[in-house]
Amino acid sequence: MLVPEPDPYAEVSRILATKLRELRARHGLTQDQVAKKLGVHESAVCRWEGGSRSPTHVDLLKLADLFRVSVDTLLGRGEQFAPAGCVLLDQALLDRLEQAKDTFEFDRMIDSHQGHAIWLPVPDAAVLLPIAEAMRRTHRVAERHKGSAFADRLFRPRF
Secondary structure, eight states, X not given: OOOOOOOHHHHHHHHHHHHHXXXXXXXXXXXXXXXXXXXXXXXXXXXXXXXXXXXXXXXXXXXXXXXXXXXXHHTTOSOXXXXXTOEEEOHHHHHXXXXXXXXXXXXXXXXXXXXXXXXXXXXXXXXXXXXXXXXXXXXXXXXXXXXXXXXXXGGOOOO
């Protein structure tokens, strides 16, 4: 008896629906609020979250922007490739700095984030991963070189 292979489109739709519900809840938004921000009908958001329909490419980009995640994240990709020549930008901190009332407040915020860069260059061939996966991969490599005086440097993220 042949077992049918799972439909990859159905799996992506299920993942997208779950992500949308999680992100909307995390941001404290109703389906109606999301719909208004995207310029779609509330029933469209309801269908996306139910998995019976998928957003258009344009709506997918708008959702990613709204929730400040990548389209890859919305579609369930764990590993995201970072294009060469990009930087990792702490947009939340930059937004707070932009809202500083005066130079004194600006300086105080900067001082409270000593050692924290607003942006970091992304090296060629970099990937974005969940922390647990990055730790698993680096530990695996370090285990091969236990005698190295430098292996511990793989585990010191700079924030």
